[in-house]
Amino acid sequence: MSSAVTVSSAVPVSTAPSVLLPTYARAPVAFERGEGAWAITSDGTRYLDFGAGIAVNSLGHAHPHLVKALTEQAGKIWHTSNLYTMPDGEKLARRLCEATFAERVFFTNSGAEANECAIKMARKYHAAKGHPERYRIITFEGAFHGRTLATIAAGGQQKYIDGFGPKVDGFDQVPFDDEIALKAAIGPETAALMIEPIQGEGGLRSVPPRMLRQLRELCDEHGLMLIFDEIQTGVGRTGKFFSYEHVGVAPDIMSIAKGIGGGFPMGACLATEEAASGMTLGTHGTTFGGNPLAMAVGNAVLDVILGDGFIEKVAQTSLRLRQSLAQLKDQHPDVIEEIRGEGLMLGLKLITPNTDFVAEARAAGLLVVAAGDNVVRLLPPLIIGDAEVSEAVSRLDQAARGVEATLKRPAAE
Numbered sequence: 001m002s003s004a005v006t007v008s009s010a011v012p013v014s015t016a017p018s019v020l021l022p023t024y025a026r027a028p029v030a031f032e033r034g035e036g037a038w039a040i041t042s043d044g045t046r047y048l049d050f051g052a053g054i055a056v057n058s059l060g061h062a063h064p065h066l067v068k069a070l071t072e073q074a075g076k077i078w079h080t081s082n083l084y085t086m087p088d089g090e091k092l093a094r095r096l097c098e099a100t101f102a103e104r105v106f107f108t109n110s111g112a113e114a115n116e117c118a119i120k121m122a123r124k125y126h127a128a129k130g131h132p133e134r135y136r137i138i139t140f141e142g143a144f145h146g147r148t149l150a151t152i153a154a155g156g157q158q159k160y161i162d163g164f165g166p167k168v169d170g171f172d173q174v175p176f177d178d179e180i181a182l183k184a185a186i187g188p189e190t191a192a193l194m195i196e197p198i199q200g201e202g203g204l205r206s207v208p209p210r211m212l213r214q215l216r217e218l219c220d221e222h223g224l225m226l227i228f229d230e231i232q233t234g235v236g237r238t239g240k241f242f243s244y245e246h247v248g249v250a251p252d253i254m255s256i257a258k259g260i261g262g263g264f265p266m267g268a269c270l271a272t273e274e275a276a277s278g279m280t281l282g283t284h285g286t287t288f289g290g291n292p293l294a295m296a297v298g299n300a301v302l303d304v305i306l307g308d309g310f311i312e313k314v315a316q317t318s319l320r321l322r323q324s325l326a327q328l329k330d331q332h333p334d335v336i337e338e339i340r341g342e343g344l345m346l347g348l349k350l351i352t353p354n355t356d357f358v359a360e361a362r363a364a365g366l367l368v369v370a371a372g373d374n375v376v377r378l379l380p381p382l383i384i385g386d387a388e389v390s391e392a393v394s395r396l397d398q399a400a401r402g403v404e405a406t407l408k409r410p411a412a413e
């Protein structure tokens with residue numbers, strides 16, 4: 001046994017060609033550990049992590065409360081399956097319901113699976129009411145709902161759909177903010193509208209509040225399910241527990257993931273009792289979803305995020321960050337065009353290529369994430385304070401200067 005361990009650890013990991021599918025353009029940096037908002041490589045280089053694993057590490061790295069919850073659970077029982085009662089899952093579901101519009105919860109391992117559950121639930125709702133023909137779901141241009149066959153069809157991005165066989169039927173996409181097209185798309189087969197209140201991967205486009213209200217009205221008028229994909233916007237990220245609270249428009253079904261696990265893979269589909277009424281015994285399932293490790297961590301994440309003043313502080317930190325970003329934009333008018341987003345889900349819409357900026361930021365020791373529409377996303381852990389805000393802004397300034405320096409260089413380099 002011990003010799004096998006020695007042999008495998010002796011493989012020169014950094015130089016051997018990767019046998020992973022080359023579906024990601026990975027940056028040549030690997031992190032060994034993390035502390036709060038900092039990710040640290042094996043040689044001790046510290047990066048300020050304003051990507052947080054794409055809005056996942058909501059409490060930063062190695063948060064003591066999460067480490068304790070996970071390690072304590074790891075010493076008890078890891079997995080039981082959904083054939084048995086799971087007290088921590090019951091507890092987490094109840095807490096999610098108490099803090100939201102929801103009355104029913106289904107736990108998953110990922111965001112895409114939470115959306116699959118939302119899609120199935122919306123269809124089943126109508127089928128159980130005697131309308132199986134109502135299965136179509138209207139989605140919005142620029143959407144991102146995941147990478148399963150159904151969720152790529154829902155997201156509607158051709159680059160994710162091409163080459164994977166017939167596109168899953170039942171998704172009708174309309175322009176982002178086009179009332180006439182939306183109304184025209186609603187027909188006798190429509191089951192639901194599905195939308196991210198703020199597009200994440202699509203480039204931090206916020207749905208205008210009047211449009212969210214109108215979606216609710218249209219759903220009520222036509223008997224449609226309103227599905228919010230709050231996988232990226234949820235769990236305190238926008239300065240509210242869920243972003244729909246900013247407008248006061250509640251969905252019938254909501255998918256969550258990313259931040260709820262604080263780095264442990266998990267998601268959930270939340271719904272009203274009415275919306276979930278078709279999901280009866282045996283209609284849906286998962287082996288890993290709601291596993292005791294995930295439930296222990298999910299409860300621990302909520303202990304902190306729903307703690308006194310935590311979300312209010314996220315909103316305050318956001319205001320300070322936003323103000324500094326507005327100044328940064330004024331200082332770098334040839335690089336930054338606009339500041340977007342809400343809470344600690346902010347975006348810099350750039351004039352220069354966003355991927356260059358992400359690389360310059362990394363060279364300045366700051367991790368940020370590219371998004372669609374030439375946007376750079378800032379998704380820091382929600383625990384950051386003034387010190388991290390000023391440090392990030394000074395590193396963003398350095399990144400912008402780096403980009404400006406390349407602009408001034410002669411083109412034929």
Ligand SMILES: *Cc1c(COP(=O)(O)O)cnc(C)c1O
Nearest residue numbers: 110111112144145146200231232
């Ligand atoms: C990340 C994301 C998903 C997909 O989540 P996975 O866990 O990668 O399956 C779906 N919708 C939105 C809005 C997301 O940000």
